[in-house]
Amino acid sequence: MVDIAEHSDALDRAEVRLREEFATMFELETIHRFLHSSYDDFAARASVTLYLPLLAERFGRQRLQALAKVEGKVAKPRPTVLFLCTHNAGRSQMALGFFEELALGRAVAWSGGSVPSGQLNPSAVAVMSEVGVDISREYPKPWTDEIIRAADVIVTMGCGDTCPLVPGVRYMEWIIEDPAGLEVEDVRPIRDDIGRRVTGLLTELGIDVTDPVGTPSSPRNA
Template identity: 65%
Template structure:
């Protein structure tokens, strides 16, 4: 079990929470990654959110979730985890609206037959509330998601990368399949307007799943 290095910039409670997160990740990746790698990914994930966190108490949990995703991606890239399950990565600027809605739709429709991740070039501090409401109307809850950046291992692990409005900031790696979706940005729009974007995204997600030969609802 890894022992999280003491960080003087963190409170005692935060340090204890990171210790718990490190233990959880150690169990999840036992035999795949050692404590040094887990520590590095956990702490760099924590730092990604520290400067823009709205609720500080949630930082260790967000860091654990993000580190878990990154470690899964790294395992795929390094050939340590080969499941054959397609991975789609949805990218936009703030990871607060379009990419979160697309990820929610993809996950809802594909179930465990495919994996969806999302990220942003300039992550916001919270998910767009109108997007949350519009998705809830379809029985899809994205309220527990959080804006996050993309990382090299996440992009490299994706089978298809969907970009929406991040322009030149979107990462490009050789061998990845890229598509750009010209979908409107829901920022500042009311729920009726976001419904139109949601429905546009659903049509595109369904087409993508069909192209990936993933059975969906």
């Protein structure tokens, strides 16, 4: 059981930072609620508790950004894509990594899972590193109402009937093998498939990908 008192100082500092960032958009109570509900979610399934305040701050910030878009408080909203799978440990994280690497800030991507895992799939992290994309700092997380409503495109990858349905949102279903439990050599084809699909999606969004992510034999950063 996590004792929130252990993290009270870190959470207080995180709340100060979020207040500075969002004070012109939201009441302080909303900022406090989003931070602490994010903390409670991670604390309920965390095996390692050291980084809980940091994860809560990062997820709280993402949720507040989503709410700002939903409420029309973002002056020039960028296209927003949400990648969903079951555990948010492999497929959706690889898609997020490719998207952020290729979009270069011209569009926003988030990811989530219906039953978030306790950690990323190490094989997924390894194969993404092979092509110069570091997803090791990401973390499995759920989706929330404001994140769903802020998305322009929702890409589902195996979450089945638990995937949310929101009117007016464009849905895409990618049939991609789950890399859970697979060795690195078996995850590479899954990674390459996801990379091609993400590149195609960005093209559909009108975002030109002029410097595609490389392959192990021809890495981007070589």
